Amino acid sequence: MKILNCPLNGPRNILEFSYGGEFHPMPDPSRCGSKEWAEYIYFAENQAGLVTEWWYHLASSYWFLAQRNTITDEIVRTFEVNEVFSERVEFSTQPEGDQNNG
Amino acid sequence: MPFGLLKFGLKKNYPGNHRFTPANKALKNHYDVVIIGAGGHGMAIAYYLVKYHGVRNIAVLDKGYLGGGNTARNTAVIRSNYLTEEGVTFYRESVRLFQDLSNEFGFNIMMENRGQLTLAHNDAAIRSFRWRAEVNQHLGVRSELVDRKTIRELVPDLNLSEEARYPIIAGLWHADGATARHDAVVWGYARGACARGVELHQLTEVQDITVTRGKVTAVETNRGRVECGCAVQSVAGTSSVLGMKAGIRLPIHSYPLQAMVTQSYKPVLTPHISSPQLHVYLHQTSRGEVVIGGGTDPYPLYNTRSTLEQKESLAAAVIELFPYLSQVRVMRQWAGITDMTPDYSPIMGLSPVKNYYLDAGWGTWGFKATPICGKTMAELVATGKVPTLIQPFELERFYRFEQINEAGATAASH
Ligand SMILES: Cc1cc2nc3c(=O)[nH]c(=O)nc-3n(C[C@H](O)[C@H](O)[C@H](O)COP(=O)(O)OP(=O)(O)OC[C@H]3O[C@@H](n4cnc5c(N)ncnc54)[C@H](O)[C@@H]3O)c2cc1C
Numbered sequence: 001m002k003i004l005n006c007p008l009n010g011p012r013n014i015l016e017f018s019y020g021g022e023f024h025p026m027p028d029p030s031r032c033g034s035k036e037w038a039e040y041i042y043f044a045e046n047q048a049g050l051v052t053e054w055w056y057h058l059a060s061s062y063w064f065l066a067q068r069n070t071i072t073d074e075i076v077r078t079f080e081v082n083e084v085f086s087e088r089v090e091f092s093t094q095p096e097g098d099q100n101n102g
Numbered sequence: 103m104p105f106g107l108l109k110f111g112l113k114k115n116y117p118g119n120h121r122f123t124p125a126n127k128a129l130k131n132h133y134d135v136v137i138i139g140a141g142g143h144g145m146a147i148a149y150y151l152v153k154y155h156g157v158r159n160i161a162v163l164d165k166g167y168l169g170g171g172n173t174a175r176n177t178a179v180i181r182s183n184y185l186t187e188e189g190v191t192f193y194r195e196s197v198r199l200f201q202d203l204s205n206e207f208g209f210n211i212m213m214e215n216r217g218q219l220t221l222a223h224n225d226a227a228i229r230s231f232r233w234r235a236e237v238n239q240h241l242g243v244r245s246e247l248v249d250r251k252t253i254r255e256l257v258p259d260l261n262l263s264e265e266a267r268y269p270i271i272a273g274l275w276h277a278d279g280a281t282a283r284h285d286a287v288v289w290g291y292a293r294g295a296c297a298r299g300v301e302l303h304q305l306t307e308v309q310d311i312t313v314t315r316g317k318v319t320a321v322e323t324n325r326g327r328v329e330c331g332c333a334v335q336s337v338a339g340t341s342s343v344l345g346m347k348a349g350i351r352l353p354i355h356s357y358p359l360q361a362m363v364t365q366s367y368k369p370v371l372t373p374h375i376s377s378p379q380l381h382v383y384l385h386q387t388s389r390g391e392v393v394i395g396g397g398t399d400p401y402p403l404y405n406t407r408s409t410l411e412q413k414e415s416l417a418a419a420v421i422e423l424f425p426y427l428s429q430v431r432v433m434r435q436w437a438g439i440t441d442m443t444p445d446y447s448p449i450m451g452l453s454p455v456k457n458y459y460l461d462a463g464w465g466t467w468g469f470k471a472t473p474i475c476g477k478t479m480a481e482l483v484a485t486g487k488v489p490t491l492i493q494p495f496e497l498e499r500f501y502r503f504e505q506i507n508e509a510g511a512t513a514a515s516h
Contacts, residue, residue: 002409015411019401035501042353042444042500046342048404070356071404 002073004055007080008062020054022046023065023084028091050076122289124168124302132329133161133301135483136321138308138344139336140164141173142284142469143461145291145302146476147334147483152298154477155484160300163323165307169288172338175438176469177361177395178284179374179383181218183238183245183276185230185511188494189447190241192474195491197278199473207290211282214388218279218374219248219256221423223268227378230510231274244277259370261425268379268422279374281385287472311348311458318348318458332457334483339404339439341449341462348455352462353500354441357398358405359466360412362435364427366390375423382419392430394420398440398466406437440465445505446512450479451488451496459483460497467512 002014022044027036045051048071055066055078065084067076135151137144140162151157164170180200182193204211222228231247238245250262253273262270296302303325310322311333320329337344345352367390376383381397396416399409413435421428442465443449449463461479464471478489488496494506 001411015400034503038501038503039351043351044342044353044355045346045351046355046402048340048343048356070402073403073405073407 004066004075005078006057006062007064007078009057009060012057016058018056018058020056020063023052023054026089030091121285122168122293122296124292124296124304127301127303129303129306129323129325129328130161130301131327132159134159134331135161136328136330136333137162137336138321138333139171139338140168140288140292140302140304141171141336141338142169142288142291142472143173143338143464143475143479144334144336145169145288145295146472147336147461147479148295148300148302149291150477150480151484152295152300155480157484158299160295161328162295162300162302163306163308163321163328164302164304165324167304168292168302169285172438172440172464173284173288173469173472175359175361175436176284177383177385177393178281178469179218179376179385180280180282180470181276181374182243182278182470183218183220183234183274183511184508185234185237186447186506186508187237187241188506189508189511190238190243192491192495193470194241194243194278196471196474197280199477200280200282200470203282203287203290203473207294209286209290209293211286211290212388213280213282215278215280216373216385217256218276218376219253220274220276221253221270221375221377221379222272222274223270223377223379228272231272234274234511238276246275248273248275256373257371257375259424259426260375261423266422281374281387284469287469291472291476308344308347311344313348313455313458316454317456332459332483334459334461334479336461336479338462338464338468339441341441341460345453345460345462348453348458350453350455350458350460352449352460352497353444354449354463355402356404356439357401357442358403358407358437359395359398359440360408360416360435360437361393361395362413362416362432363387363394364392364430365433367392367430371424377419377423380419380422382416382423384420384423391433392420392427398442399437404439406439408435408437442466444500446508447506448475448495449497450475450492451482453497465512 004014066078182197184190235245308321312320318333371386374385384394443463453460478492
């Protein structure tokens with residue numbers, strides 16, 4: 001059994017978690033162009049080596065980050081999101097310039 | 103005929119399925135075409151280029167040995183019952199080429215038309231099968247929704263009990279489903295290509311790619327620098343890593359895909375059986391082994407280790423379908439690294455680098471595409487024009503948000 005050390009729930013079977021994708025700063029969807037948005041949602045570094053990625057604990061709906069070696073499958077470190085986000089990120093839901101059109 | 107067979111049988115140099123071993127040659131410092139990766143795909147591209155387009159100065163480079171990547175590791179399911187028009191048309195053409203491949207090579211690839219039965223355990227699956235059957239039939243692919251009675255006739259030993267955890271309620275029968283000896287396919291292409299002057303260099307790793315003013319000019323290998331007129335990458339699991347060396351970021355994640363095979367038993371099972379709900383598929387080879395595969399590992403990794411969890415889950419699913427297999431012994435297990443795209447369709451054709459061509463994103467389903475991929479990619483390299491059949495699969499589709507969604511037809515059916 002492979003163990004992942006969850007920052008909230010402690011060491012658990014990795015099958016209790018879901019992989020959530022590579023960690024990339026998200027562009028603001030209402031401001032960025034479609035090329036940048038496509039790059040963000042579809043494209044990946046997919047590196048062989050040390051990577052930072054999102055993980056999710058299914059039972060407790062808890063998102064966190066992990067550093068993992070994608071060659072040796074060693075989970076080097078897991079940490080809470082507040083290490084990279086110091087404040088809540090707000091995104092407007094309407095495209096720039098459309099704000100007044102309802 | 104029997105005497106002829108006897109003569110072959112007693113001969114020391116049995117002319118049958120010899121493994122193809124390329125001659126060792128010095129690496130030249132220039133080739134017109136450099137193909138990176140000597141799997142089925144790379145060798146097929148070389149074969150069609152030299153045989154049908156007269157391009158001679160070709161090198162195929164592989165960091166390991168001929169056909170030692172996913173070509174050696176796949177479970178050899180060949181089928182064309184996909185969901186999208188683009189996919190069905192493309193794979194249909196590949197299945198057609200497979201039918202004639204032994205003649206093309208003068209070498210037996212052991213093509214067997216066994217049919218494939220995909221199982222529905224719920225209403226949603228029936229809806230999707232009905233949809234696939236309609237699309238398939240419209241495009242001339244043999245595919246039909248079948249009931250439990252027909253399933254029992256097709257596979258008498260299948261567990262059709264209503265007491266099962268997930269009872270089987272219907273199936274998608276694909277008479278065109280087939281299998282072939284995967285090694286023979288790559289050896290056939292390699293033999294044909296090398297006989298016509300293609301150079302195959304094993305243990306030759308491409309470590310860097312030189313791009314000058316938007317064009318590839320050379321590749322750096324562990325055996326030195328090789329200049330090239332153009333280059334093609336066919337490296338499956340390591341597509342992203344190699345692509346980055348040419349400055350190309352791809353919409354790919356690399357996941358291990360595990361499989362296993364039992365010892366040989368008497369022939370009991372003819373068609374391929376696949377259950378998307380149980381995440382398992384299996385068939386019995388002509389040698390009698392039961393080949394068992396499923397879905398990819400749950401997270402990306404560049405490591406072909408095996409896990410007990412996956413083996414347990416495959417075994418549990420197989421025993422649910424065929425309870426009598428509970429006593430069989432697993433003989434081998436292995437994994438390959440699969441290059442998965444978000445829409446479960448490949449990435450073929452042009453790239454942002456002008457003379458650098460992509461043959462990637464084949465994930466868990468690319469063996470069946472080997473002939474048609476070779477043929478169309480060779481046409482592209484030789485003429486510079488993207489063949490109609492592969493236009494929908496270009497990398498650009500992701501920037502246009504025009505994915506070719508095969509998710510429903512590909513997961514755990516390969
Ligand atoms: C367990 C498993 C089961 C599968 N089952 C099926 C199935 O039933 N049906 C189906 O259609 N498909 C299946 N597939 C998928 C199929 O195997 C692949 O899509 C297909 O074999 C890809 O062929 P290829 O020639 O592109 O890649 P490969 O055969 O992997 O060849 C790529 C080659 O590139 C070489 N290479 C990599 N990097 C470099 C470099 N930097 N320099 C030089 N050489 C390099 C590698 O050594 C390798 O030999 C399965 C895959 C796996 C792992």
